[in-house]
Amino acid sequence: MATRTIHEQDRWPPPRLTSGQVWEAVAGASFAVLSHVTPAGEPRSSGVVYQTAGQRLIVAVAPGSWKARHVAADGRVAVTVPVRRGGILSLLVPIPPATVSFHGTAVVHPAGSAQACSLLAELGSLVPAARRSSACVIEITPAGAFRTFGLGVSLWAMRNPAAAQARVPVAAGEDT
Numbered sequence: 001m002a003t004r005t006i007h008e009q010d011r012w013p014p015p016r017l018t019s020g021q022v023w024e025a026v027a028g029a030s031f032a033v034l035s036h037v038t039p040a041g042e043p044r045s046s047g048v049v050y051q052t053a054g055q056r057l058i059v060a061v062a063p064g065s066w067k068a069r070h071v072a073a074d075g076r077v078a079v080t081v082p083v084r085r086g087g088i089l090s091l092l093v094p095i096p097p098a099t100v101s102f103h104g105t106a107v108v109h110p111a112g113s114a115q116a117c118s119l120l121a122e123l124g125s126l127v128p129a130a131r132r133s134s135a136c137v138i139e140i141t142p143a144g145a146f147r148t149f150g151l152g153v154s155l156w157a158m159r160n161p162a163a164a165q166a167r168v169p170v171a172a173g174e175d176t
Helices: 019-028 065-073 088-090 114-126
Strands: 033-036 042-054 055-063 076-083 097-111 135-150 165-169
Touching: 019 055, 019 076, 019 097, 019 135, 033 065, 042 065, 042 114, 055 065, 055 114, 065 097, 065 135, 076 135, 088 165, 097 114, 114 135
Parallel strands: none
Antiparallel strands: 033 042, 033 076, 042 055, 055 135, 076 097, 097 135, 135 165
């Protein structure tokens, strides 16, 4: 009689996440890694502080920054949001964050423009008052699907990449 080996992927089903649950995780964080391509085609990424506004991310940047110049030139970005997990246990042992990654389009609103001023108000205390009049605003709209890792699964299940990953439409009811 042959014995069947239990494979890791048989133990844990992939997480069943909704678009709303992923947006809730993104809205609960405030730091992301924004990736873009320079006009010369070189990849770049940097950390940003953001706020969600509906199904968009709002980021304030300096007008002369690489982010403002390069994102304005192409308008295509990729974003990864680390989502802290582990609660009090994370104070005792290193627990990797869950992540939400996506690609999308970005529009850079010039400093002082009506749109930038309106969006800066949504950022609230994330942007110091002294920088509000001089900041550009990058408005990021995710497209397609979120790729998640470790969201909606136990820490134990994160050991199995197949069980820890999910692909979730950005908008409810959207096919990927």
